[in-house]
Amino acid sequence: MKRWWLIAITLGIVGVGAVLALRSPLGAIAQERLATVAFTPQERTTLVSLESALSRLVETVQPTVVHIKVTKRLPQRRLPGEDDMREFFRGFRIPDDELRQFFEFVPPRVIRGEGSGVIIRSDGYILTNDHVVSGADEVEVTFADGSKANGTVLRAPNMDIALVKVDRKNLPAAVLGDSSTVKPGQIVFAFGSPFGLEKTVTMGIVSAIGRREVISGADMPRFYPDLIQTDAAINGGNSGGPLVNTRGEVIGINTAIVSGLTGGNVGVGFAIPVNRVKGVIRQLIEKGSYVRGYLGVGLDDLTPEMKEELKVERGALVVQVERDSPADKAGIQAGDVIIEMDGKPIENQVALRDMIAEKGPNTEARFKIVRGGRTLTVSVKLTTHPEDVKAPPVRGKAEVGAQTALEKLGIRVGTIPEDMRRAFERQQGAFVTEIDRDSPAAEGGLQVGDLIIALNDKPINSPSEFEQAVNNLKSGQRVRLRVLRQVEDKVFETLVMFRMP
Structure with missing residues (x-):
């Protein structure tokens, strides 16, 4: 008999707890969490299809x-x-x-x-x-x-x-x-x-x-x-x-x-x-x-008012012509509107710049231009973009192919100019013509205009001797250069040291 009373009491407690839970805010939240969005079959199919398409794209x-x-x-x-x-x-x-x-x-x-x-x-x-x-x-x-x-x-x-x-x-x-x-x-x-x-x-x-x-x-x-x-x-x-x-x-x-x-x-x-x-x-x-092709013009886009005034539908407006540039030599003038290049319509200045760059240097391009209501065609031999002429090697340090020892040091050398021979009172050595910024040589204090006269106590009489001596150096080896350097009207012998990369 007692067992039945215990079972009845337990069931009563559980029932009261359930009622209280449903009436409480926490119980309502629990019910809401169980709720699902009532999509129509078509909506659910659309969403599943979208998810599947996105997953396949990512995969x-x-x-x-x-x-x-x-x-x-x-x-x-x-x-x-x-x-x-x-x-x-x-x-x-x-x-x-x-x-x-x-x-x-x-x-x-x-x-x-x-x-x-x-x-x-x-x-x-x-x-x-x-x-x-x-x-x-x-x-x-x-x-x-x-x-x-x-x-x-x-x-x-x-x-x-x-x-x-x-x-x-x-x-x-x-x-x-x-x-x-x-x-x-x-x-x-x-x-x-x-x-x-x-x-x-x-x-x-x-x-x-x-x-x-x-x-x-x-x-x-x-x-x-x-x-x-x-x-x-x-x-x-x-x-x-x-x-x-x-x-x-x-x-x-x-x-x-x-x-x-x-x-x-x-x-x-x-x-x-x-x-x-x-x-x-x-x-x-x-x-x-x-390496980009170069025309030598400044360009701008045409405004709707310009198109109406010049009676053109598209093109790029020439606002500047560099003297002695390919454009100048071909007769292109400021105020011209370039509407075609090699038979392809020009939508805007960016499109024209890209076409010129991709055409490359030492190639001939034909431009159709509008000037004063007349349409003209001019042929231009493009040159190399000035930034690409002056740019450092584009392969970076992790480059394709092997670098020479001088390239690793970031140095270019040549023969001594005549005026510097008089200043240094010397006919032999390797004259520094260029140094890459942040190169080992630059960090060691070498400067353009220095005359290298010895490397690790070995005399240097010519650029070829210097290049050969550098080629014999091992990675990590200390490099000691004796150089002549002109400062104003005085010449100093200077020691420059760095490690071979």
Whole structure:
């Protein structure tokens, strides 16, 4: 009998608790959590279909996206006041060999960076931003399957584009789309490794096209005349990754963001349109560098009022002509409107600049121009863009092919100019004509205009002797140069020291 009473009491307590739970706010919340959205069968089918399509898109594109890690070694530096301290201790007749332990070069500092890239050819070509790999000593690529490979770099700094070449075959390659069809409002996906988080994909829309921006970077400010703006989240580490449309085609290369106080994404990201990249890729693969053609004009877009006044539908307005430039020699004038190049219509100034750049130097181009209501055709032989003539070697430190010893040091030498022979009162030596900024030689204090007369106590009588002596040096070996240097009207013999990279 007692057992039945206990069972009855227990059931009563449970029942009262259930009623109280249902009446309580917590009970109501629990009920709400169990509620489901009442989709119609058609709506549910649409959502499932959308999810499936997005997953298939990501599964298709993700294997073509890579994570790029770079290592940059800063040049070794001598300790401050090292020369004075050496001289001080030499006064006590302490041998240089014993002094070495106190005055060895400070170990090189290492900077590490990372970004993203997209495989564009199955034989190992990976597209990324130049600012991701600029100046890298080592480039490591991590693929979607977790495998790694070291890469070498081909650069186009003025376009902020670079290729990383890895020794791999049969890689999955992305499809390059047509960025001329991109319109605001279209859905896009940004792939990459933001903050080192590999295999990340975000979704958004194209916010705007044709953005012109000057964006500061770690190495230099860069001008981008034509960018796709998107609100798909792009953060540090996304640079070089692909911006993809709903067909899984690459329409842009994620490049930069406008960030808030936190430095993170605030919904304003930029990508270089892929059509601007295709010609660069072709030149880098075929020639190993990207050199632009040059016309020598300043251009502007036509306003609707200008089009109506000049009776043209499209084109680029010439606002400036450089004297003795290809344009000047061909008779192109400020005020002309260029409406065609090689038979292709010109939509705006950016399109014309890209066509001229891609045409390349030492080629002939035909331009159709409108001047004073008349249509003229002129032929122009393009030259090399001045920035490309003066640019340093574009392959960077992690370059394709072997560097010469002088290239590693960042030095170019020649014979002694006649006026400097008189100043130095010397006919022999290797005259320094150029030094790469941030090179080992520059960090060691070598200057343009120095005359190298000895290397590690071996006399140098000519540029060829110097090059041969440098070729015999080993990586990490200390280099001691005795140079003659003119300061105002005086000549000093100076010791320059650094290590062979």
